[in-house]
Amino acid sequence: MARNKKERGDLFIDMTAMSDMAWLLLTFFILTTQFRKPEIVPVNTPSSVAEEKLQDGDLVQITVNDEGRYYFGIIDDHYKEPILEKMGKKYGIEFTDEEKRTFLELSEVTVPIGSLKSYLGASDEQRKATIPGIPLDSANLQLIDWVEFSYEVEPDLALAIKGDVNTQYPKFRELINQLVERNFNRFQLITSSESKPKD
Amino acid sequence: MSLLVRRLRKSGKVRSKKASTRVDMTPLADLGFLLITFFMFATTFSKPNVMGLNMPPKIEDKDQDQVKPPEIDLTNSISIVIGGDGTLFWHQKEKNKVSADELNETDYTRDGIRKEIIAARQRATKPENFTVIIKPTDESNYENLVNVLDEMQITESSRYGIVDLDPNEVQAYEEKRGISSNQN
Numbered sequence: 001m002a003r004n005k006k007e008r009g010d011l012f013i014d015m016t017a018m019s020d021m022a023w024l025l026l027t028f029f030i031l032t033t034q035f036r037k038p039e040i041v042p043v044n045t046p047s048s049v050a051e052e053k054l055q056d057g058d059l060v061q062i063t064v065n066d067e068g069r070y071y072f073g074i075i076d077d078h079y080k081e082p083i084l085e086k087m088g089k090k091y092g093i094e095f096t097d098e099e100k101r102t103f104l105e106l107s108e109v110t111v112p113i114g115s116l117k118s119y120l121g122a123s124d125e126q127r128k129a130t131i132p133g134i135p136l137d138s139a140n141l142q143l144i145d146w147v148e149f150s151y152e153v154e155p156d157l158a159l160a161i162k163g164d165v166n167t168q169y170p171k172f173r174e175l176i177n178q179l180v181e182r183n184f185n186r187f188q189l190i191t192s193s194e195s196k197p198k199d
Numbered sequence: 200m201s202l203l204v205r206r207l208r209k210s211g212k213v214r215s216k217k218a219s220t221r222v223d224m225t226p227l228a229d230l231g232f233l234l235i236t237f238f239m240f241a242t243t244f245s246k247p248n249v250m251g252l253n254m255p256p257k258i259e260d261k262d263q264d265q266v267k268p269p270e271i272d273l274t275n276s277i278s279i280v281i282g283g284d285g286t287l288f289w290h291q292k293e294k295n296k297v298s299a300d301e302l303n304e305t306d307y308t309r310d311g312i313r314k315e316i317i318a319a320r321q322r323a324t325k326p327e328n329f330t331v332i333i334k335p336t337d338e339s340n341y342e343n344l345v346n347v348l349d350e351m352q353i354t355e356s357s358r359y360g361i362v363d364l365d366p367n368e369v370q371a372y373e374e375k376r377g378i379s380s381n382q383n
Contacts, residue, residue: 015224022231029238046342048349050250064341160249167341169281173363180254188249191345 040108041065041131043164047194054190059158060150061190062143063108066164068171069133072146073108079153080104086149087113091142095120109134113142136178144178151184162190250348255360276330277319279312279347280364280372283338287347288375289315294365299374307346316354331359336372 043065056075063071074080084103088095091113095103099120110131111119119127136143150157159179163172176187273291280288280302288302289312305311316331323329331351335344344361351359364372 012221012223014221015228019224019228019231022228022235026231026235026238029235029242033238033242045247046345048248048250048345049352050248050349052249052251053246054249161252163341163345165340165342168337169335169339169341169344170337172341172344173335176254176361180257183257185254185256187252187254189252189345189348190247191250193248194349 040106040110040128041069041071043162044166045162045190045192046165048189048191049194050189050191051193054160054188055158058154058156059160060147061108061160061162062147062175063162064164064167064171064175065133066166068168069131070136070143070171070175071108071110071131072134072143074150076154077104079150082153083146083149086152087146090145090149093117109146136174141178143175144182147179147184148182158188159184159186160188160190250345250352252348275323275325275328276332277316278332278334278368279316280368281333281335281339281343281347282372282376283336283340285343286376287312287343288372289319291319295367297368297371299371302371302375304375307343312347313350313354316350316356320354320356329356329358331356333359333361334364334368335361336364336369 041063043063059075061073061075063073065071074083080103081100084095084100087093093113093116095117099117102120109116110133112132112135115132119130122130134143134146147159161172161175179185179187273293276291278290278292278294278297280290282288285307287305287307289305290297290301290303292301303315305315320326320329333344333347335347348359350356
């Protein structure tokens with residue numbers, strides 16, 4: 001019995017190297033992880049068998065929620081300011097540096113351009129409560145302008161569309177039609193994953 | 200370890216070996232791997248999937264006369280009408296001649312539309328030209344559309360398009376829905 005114990009004592013594997021490696025990998029993962037900004041508009045995406053993953057950068061995203069309201073999101077922070085400036089120029093709105101900074105923190109544009117200035121000046125709580133959406137009809141194509149200016153800033157952008165399970169098809173058709181009208185023909189529909197049936 | 204040392208002392212021998220100062224690194228390695236697992240899940244699994252959708256480019260007004268709508272042999276195509284409340288219909292008739300009776304009701308299950316698409320492709324005179332025409336009605340929702348687009352991928356139908364309904368098809372669809380809701 002005593003001899004056994006002694007032998008076990010000799011079986012001491014040095015874990016230092018393993019631990020080193022684990023922490024090294026951990027550091028790598030921590031540094032590469034990008035935590036998503038909290039979504040302002042809750043959207044329940046339908047599932048599909050698509051296996052392609054959404055790309056990280058160079059992406060603008062249009063969200064259509066279950067009520068058929070449209071929201072516009074720019075994923076890369078460094079495109080936000082030039083796009084905002086172009087929009088401001090077109091609609092005759094001048095944004096202060098303070099407002100631009102606030103804009104950088106937003107993950108999605110949820111208000112019409114006319115009320116964006118007061119929206120940026122509002123408190124976080126007020127902002128969460130106001131999600132009227134960006135207008136899109138034949139008379140008011142603000143949403144399409146956002147997309148168009150994004151492409152002016154960066155022509156290689158991908159355009160993702162995130163729709164809710166309960167979004168009515170006419171709302172989606174309107175969006176697609178207006179985008180095709182300005183020659184945006186390639187879209188990526190964001191879905192959650194589902195396994196492909198075997199047969 | 201202390202037991203060993205005590206026994207050595209008891210036997211009267213002088214401690215020949217210095218007690219090891221080695222720290223057991225196993226828990227540290229465990230913790231490291233646990234955190235790695237967490238971060239791996241947080242990075243790769245939070246990414247949503249995407250489904251590509253390409254629409255045909257807009258036809259300029261001046262070209263409109265020159266560009267003829269593509270001729271699709273009826274046997275080489277299937278029209279899928281996406282109705283409201285999870286209903287689904289298909290037909291292989293001309294869009295301006297289809298009647299309510301010729302709209303075949305089906306569903307989103309494996310034996311529903313998927314079978315119909317595959318059967319229609321097998322019937323096609325030119326399977327390589329087989330085209331699926333997706334026609335979502337105003338009552339359908341985005342999920343229905345994504346489900347049908349999904350079927351395109353599952354049945355490997357590479358030629359498909361999303362088109363609006365012909366007024367005649369709308370009429371046939373409404374008639375069909377009217378009948379089926381009366382029966383229920």
